[in-house]
Amino acid sequence: MKSKRRRSLADDNLESSKIPNITNVSNKRLNKKQKNNYDLEIHNIAQRLKGFRKELPIWKERKKLVQVVKENETIIVTGEMGSGKSTQTPQFLLEAGLISNGAIALTQPRRVAAISLAKRVANEIGSKLGQRVGYSVRFDDTSSRATVIKYLTDGMLLRELLSDPLLLKYAVIILDEAHERTMRTDILFGMVKRVQDARKNDKSCSPLKVVIMSATLNSQKFASYFNTTMILQIPGRQFPVSVNYSFVPQPDYLDAAFTTSTQIHTNQPPGDILVFLPGQEDIEILEKLIIEYGTTLPPDKLKIITCLLFAALPTEQQTKVFDPSPPGTRKIILATNIAETSITINGVRYVVDTGKCKMKKFNSRVGMESLSIVNISKDSADQRMGRAEEEYNKMEKNTEPEIKRCNLASIILLLKAFGIDNVLEFDYLDAPSRSLLKRALEQLFILKALNNQGKITDLGRKMSEFPLEPAYAKVLIASEQMSCTREVINIVSLLSVDSIFFSPQDQRDQALDMKKKFISPLGDLITYLNVLRSYETHKGDLDWCKQNFVNKRNMKHVINVRKQLIQLCTRMNISPSSTCCENYELLLKCMLCGFFRNSAILQPGNNGYKAVGSNQVVNVHPSSTLFNKKIEAVMYTELVLTSKPYMKNVSVIQSSWLVGISSNLLE
DNA sequence: GAGCACTGC
Numbered sequence: 001m002k003s004k005r006r007r008s009l010a011d012d013n014l015e016s017s018k019i020p021n022i023t024n025v026s027n028k029r030l031n032k033k034q035k036n037n038y039d040l041e042i043h044n045i046a047q048r049l050k051g052f053r054k055e056l057p058i059w060k061e062r063k064k065l066v067q068v069v070k071e072n073e074t075i076i077v078t079g080e081m082g083s084g085k086s087t088q089t090p091q092f093l094l095e096a097g098l099i100s101n102g103a104i105a106l107t108q109p110r111r112v113a114a115i116s117l118a119k120r121v122a123n124e125i126g127s128k129l130g131q132r133v134g135y136s137v138r139f140d141d142t143s144s145r146a147t148v149i150k151y152l153t154d155g156m157l158l159r160e161l162l163s164d165p166l167l168l169k170y171a172v173i174i175l176d177e178a179h180e181r182t183m184r185t186d187i188l189f190g191m192v193k194r195v196q197d198a199r200k201n202d203k204s205c206s207p208l209k210v211v212i213m214s215a216t217l218n219s220q221k222f223a224s225y226f227n228t229t230m231i232l233q234i235p236g237r238q239f240p241v242s243v244n245y246s247f248v249p250q251p252d253y254l255d256a257a258f259t260t261s262t263q264i265h266t267n268q269p270p271g272d273i274l275v276f277l278p279g280q281e282d283i284e285i286l287e288k289l290i291i292e293y294g295t296t297l298p299p300d301k302l303k304i305i306t307c308l309l310f311a312a313l314p315t316e317q318q319t320k321v322f323d324p325s326p327p328g329t330r331k332i333i334l335a336t337n338i339a340e341t342s343i344t345i346n347g348v349r350y351v352v353d354t355g356k357c358k359m360k361k362f363n364s365r366v367g368m369e370s371l372s373i374v375n376i377s378k379d380s381a382d383q384r385m386g387r388a389e390e391e392y393n394k395m396e397k398n399t400e401p402e403i404k405r406c407n408l409a410s411i412i413l414l415l416k417a418f419g420i421d422n423v424l425e426f427d428y429l430d431a432p433s434r435s436l437l438k439r440a441l442e443q444l445f446i447l448k449a450l451n452n453q454g455k456i457t458d459l460g461r462k463m464s465e466f467p468l469e470p471a472y473a474k475v476l477i478a479s480e481q482m483s484c485t486r487e488v489i490n491i492v493s494l495l496s497v498d499s500i501f502f503s504p505q506d507q508r509d510q511a512l513d514m515k516k517k518f519i520s521p522l523g524d525l526i527t528y529l530n531v532l533r534s535y536e537t538h539k540g541d542l543d544w545c546k547q548n549f550v551n552k553r554n555m556k557h558v559i560n561v562r563k564q565l566i567q568l569c570t571r572m573n574i575s576p577s578s579t580c581c582e583n584y585e586l587l588l589k590c591m592l593c594g595f596f597r598n599s600a601i602l603q604p605g606n607n608g609y610k611a612v613g614s615n616q617v618v619n620v621h622p623s624s625t626l627f628n629k630k631i632e633a634v635m636y637t638e639l640v641l642t643s644k645p646y647m648k649n650v651s652v653i654q655s656s657w658l659v660g661i662s663s664n665l666l667e
Numbered sequence: 668g669a670g671c672a673c674t675g676c
Contacts, residue, residue, distance in 0.1 A: 110674065138676055155676040184675065279672060312671065336672055358672035371672070402674095410676090467676035498671075564676090622669045642670065 046126030053091075053124060056084030057235045065089065065232060066096040069172070073196060074210040074226045078219045080236030085213055086176050087121050090149040093172060094125075101206040102171030103147060107154045109182045111137040118142070118151040125149075138467070139560050154184040155467075158191075161418060162464070166205060167195050178214035178222060181401035181430075183411055189225065190427045191418065225429050253354040254282055258289050260352045261332055270302060271349025272331040274339060278356040278373045280310050283334045284505060290332055302330045309335035314502055315553050321345055340380065355381065359399075362407045363641065364439035366616060369407070370641040403432050408440035409470050413449055416456040417464035446597065447474045466568060468492060471594035471637075476565070477574070478593035484580035485569060487529065487587050493562040494528040495637060495649060497554040501531075511549040519625045522584055523634070523651035525591065527625050532558065588651050592635055592658075599635045599658060600647065609634065609647070612658065621646040633658070 053059060058079065068075050079085045090104045108114040118135035127133050134143030136152040143150045154175075160167065167173065173192050175185055192210050199205040212222050219231050254277075261273050277283050287306050294304040307321040324347060325331040333345060337357050359374045377399040403411075415423050424437055444450045447470055449460030456464075463473035472492045479488040494500060503511040518534065520526035531548075535555055538544040545552040569576040580586045592599070600609035600618050608619045618639060620627050624647070626634065633655040636647035 153675060155674095159676060180674095182674070279670095281670075310671095311673065338673065340673085360672075371670095373672090414676095503671090623671085627668075644669095646669080 043126050045123050049124045053084070053088065056088060057082075058084040058088045061232065061234055062088070062092045066092055066098065068230050068232060069093060069098060069209055069211065070096075072209075072228060072230045073207065074212070074228045075230040075232060076219050076222050076226070076228065077211060077213045077232045077234065078216045079213075079234030080215065083234040083236050085234055086117055087124065089174060089211065089213070090172075091121065091125060094148060098209075099148065099171040103169055104149050104172045104174065105157060105167075105170045106149070106151050106174040106176055107157050107185065107188065108151060109154055109177050109180050109185065111140075111153055113177075114151040114153050115140075118149075121149060121151075139564065154182060154188055157188060158184055158414060159467070161191060161195075162414075165195075165418065166199055166202075167192075167208065168205065170208065171206065172209040172211065174211040174213060176213040178212050179218060181399070181403070183402040183406060183408075186401060186403045186429055187411055187415065189429050193226065193427060221429070253356055254286060257352055257354050258286060258293075261290065262293055264350050264352070265302070265304065265330060265332075268350065270330060272325060272333065272345070272347045273350040273352060274333045274335060274345065274348045275352045275354075276339065277334060277336060277354055278358050279336060280312065283308055283310060283336070286334055290334075303328060305329050305331050307331055307333045309333055309339055311336070311338050312498065312502075314551060337376075337380070353381070359405075361405050362436070364433075364435045366614065366641075366645075367439065368639045368641040368645055401430050403428065404430060404436070406436075408432060408436055409443045410468075412437070412440040413444055413456075413460060413464050413470050416444075416450065417461055421455060444470060447471065447594065449474070462572065465572065467564070468496075473594075475591055475594035476569070479590050480574045480578070482580070482586055482590045483578045484583075484587050484590050485574060486577050486579040488590060489562055489565045489569070489576060490529055490532055491525050491587075491591070493558045493565060494532060495525075496561045497551075497557050500528060500551055500554055500558065502549050502551040507549075514548045520584075521652070522588065523626050523631075524624050524649045525588070525637075525651045526584055588635065588653055589657055591651070592653065595635050595637060596658060598637060598639070598647075599633060599653060601633050601655060602630060611639075616645065618645045618647050620650050621648045624648065624650045626650045626652070 058065070065077070077085055077089065086106065086108075090106055093099060093104060106117070108117065114135050114137050118133055119129060122129045122131075122133040125132060129135075130142040130144055131146050133149045134147040134151075135141075136143050136150060136156050138153070138156065143152075157167075157173075160169075175188055175192070178185060178189075189212075192208070196208045196210060199208050210226070212226060214222060216233065219233075223229060223231050257275055257277065261275055264273055275286070277286065287308060290304060290306055297303070305325060309318060309321050321331075321333050321335075322345065331347070333339070333348070339345065355376055356373050357376050357380065358371050360369055360371050362369050380399060412423050415426060420426055423441070424434070441450065441454065444460065445452070445454075447460075447463075448457060449463050449470055451457050459474075459477065462477055463470055466473040466476060468476065472495070476485070476488055476492060479485040501511065501515065518527050518530040520530060531550060532555075534548075535545070535550060540552065540555065540559075542552055544550075545555070566576040597613040599612045601612065602608075603610055603617070608617050610616070611618050618636075620629070620634070621640070631652050633653050634647065634650050635653045636651075637649040638647070640646050640648060
C-alpha cells in the first residue's frame with residue numbers, strides 16, 4: 001500500500017487542456033472574413049504551441065533522432081510519459097523532409113489516445129484535423145489524401161494490411177506503446193519486419209522505416225528482435241513524487257485499502273484519493289465500508305464523498321468523477337484499471353494501489369475462458385506508481401503478453417489471409433504455445449476457413465474481411481443462403497457488447513422484472529432481438545433505456561457495428577436486407593453453422609448438460625433466460641469457467657438439427 | 668441461483 005502525490009495520468013497531453021481546440025470547427029459556413037480569422041487563429045495557436053514544444057524533453061534530441069532514422073532502417077525510442085515522443089517524433093521527421101515518398105503512421109492501442117494525439121498535433125502544426133494530420137479508428141476516419149501524419153489504432157493498421165499488403169502508403173511506421181504487448185501490436189511487429197524485407201527486395205518500392213516506441217523496460221528485447229542496436233533514450237519529466245510502502249505484504253488487500261485510505265483521510269492535507277481495485281464487487285464493498293466510516297467522522301473534519309469508476313458503469317455515472325469536490329469534502333475514487341490509462345482525473349493527490357487486477361485466460365484444452373485476480377506487473381505498478389517494495393521485487397517484470405494467453409482464432413485467420421501459410425513458424429516476438437496455436441487452427445478448420453492442408457479457403461478469406469470473431473463471420477456468410485442476413489447482422493451486433501442490460505445491485509429485482517417483457521421462449525438471442533426492436537421503436541430514448549435497464553452506451557455501439565456490417569455485406573454482394581421475417585427456427589439453424597460445436601444436450605436426472613464436442617458437463621448461466629428451464633438441446637456462443645463451466649447466450653435448438661449439420665455447411 | 672478487468676477491428 002502506498003500513498004503519494006500523483007502526476008497526471010495523461011501521457012503526452014499534459015497541457016492540452018489549456019489549448020483551445022478549434023480543429024473541429026466546420027469551415028463551410030464561414031464567410032471569407034471569418035475564414036481568414038479562423039486561419040489566423042490556427043496559425044496563432046501553432047505559434048503559441050511552439051513554446052510548449054521546445055520545453056519537452058525530446059526537443060533537445062530532435063537532431064539526433066532525425067539522424068538515426070536517416071541512417072537506420074529500424075530504431076527503438078524509449079521514454080517515460082511526458083517526454084513528448086508520441087507527439088513530436090512524427091513532426092521532427094516531417095520537418096526534416098524525411099517523408100517525400102509516403103506518410104507517417106503512428107499506432108496506439110486505444111482509440112481515445114489516437115484521437116487526442118491527432119488533435120494535439122494538428123494544433124501544433126497549424127493544420128485542420130483531416131488535412132495534414134488525421135486519425136483513423138473504427139467508425140471514425142478523419143484522414144484524407146493530404147494526410148501526412150496519421151494516428152491510428154493498431155487494429156486499423158492490421159486491417160489496412162489486408163488491402164495494402166506492402167503498406168505502400170507509408171514511408172515510416174511508428175509502433176507506439178510497444179511494451180503493452182497487445183495481440184495486435186505483437187502481430188504488427190512481425191508484419192512490419194516482413195513488409196520491410198519485401199520492400200527492400202523489390203526495387204520498385206521505396207524502403208520502409210520503422211520506429212518502435214516503448215517504456216524504458218525491455219528495450220533490449222525489442223532491439224534484438226528488430227536486429228538493431230539503435231536505442232534512443234528520451235528522459236522523462238521530473239515530478240515530485242513520494243512513495244510510501246507497506247513493510248509487509250498485505251494478505252487482505254481490501255482491508256488494507258480501507259485502512260490506508262482512511263489513514264490518509266485523517267492524517268493528510270486535503271486532496272482527492274484514487275484507489276485501484278481489481279473489480280466491481282470489491283469496489284462496491286469498499287464503498288459501503290467507507291460510507292459507514294464517513295458517518296463516524298467528527299463534524300469539523302472533511303466530509304467524504306465516494307465515486308465509482310469501472311467500464312460497465314453507465315456514462316452519466318462515470319462522468320461524476322470529473323465533478324470537482326465541493327469545499328469541505330474529500331473525494332475518494334474507487335476504480336479498476338480503467339483509471340490506469342484511459343481516464344485522467346484532476347485533483348487527485350493520493351493513490352492507494354492494491355496491486356491486483358483481473359485477467360482473462362483462455363484454456364485451450366477445454367476451450368473455456370476464465371477471469372481471475374492476479375498480481376499486476378511492474379509495468380503496471382509503475383503506471384499506478386510504486387507499491388509495497390518487497391512485493392514489488394517479487395512481481396513479474398511485464399504482464400504476460402496477450403498472445404500467450406488468449407484465443408488466437410481470429411488473429412491466426414488474419415495471418416493466413418496475409419499469406420502466412422505456416423503460422424507456427426511466424427516470426428513472433430514471443431511465440432504462443434503450441435496448444436493455443438493448435439486449438440486456433442482446429443477451430444478454423446472446423447469452420448472450413450482452412451482446408452486440410454491448412455491453407456486458407458475462399459470462405460476463410462471472406463470471413464477475414466469481417467471485423468468479427470471467425471464463428472460470427474461464418475454465420476454471417478451462411479445467412480446469405482438462408483435468407484436471414486438482416487436478423488444475423490442484428491444478433492452479431494448485439495453480441496458485440498458485454499451486455500445490453502444494466503443491472504445496478506440495489507435495483508436487481510426491478511431490472512429482472514423489466515427484462516421479462518422482452519423474453520422469448522427460444523432463449524437469449526431472440527430476447528436480445530426483441531430488446532433491439534423495442535429500442536428502435538422508442539428511437540433510443542434515454543428515459544426508455546433507464547426505465548428498462550437497457551445500457552444506452554452499449555446499444556449505440558450495437559447500432560454502429562450494425563452500420564459497419566451492412567456496409568461490408570453490401571461491398572461483398574451479400575444483401576444485408578434479406579430477411580427470414582420471424583422464422584426463428586431458420587435463424588437459429590443459421591447460427592448453428594458457426595456454433596454447432598457449442599451445443600449441449602440435457603442429461604437425464606438433474607445433471608446439467610453435456611457439451612456435444614467435448615463431452616464435458618456444462619451448465620446454463622444464471623443470467624440466461626433459459627436458466628432452470630430444462631431444454632432438451634441448446635446452443636451457446638460462449639463458455640466461461642467461474643465456479644462451474646457456464647454457457648452464456650443460450651438458445652433452444654432441436655437435437656435433430658445437429659445430425660449432418662457439418663455436411664450442410666458452406667464449402 | 669451467479670458474478671460481470673480492460674482494450675480493439
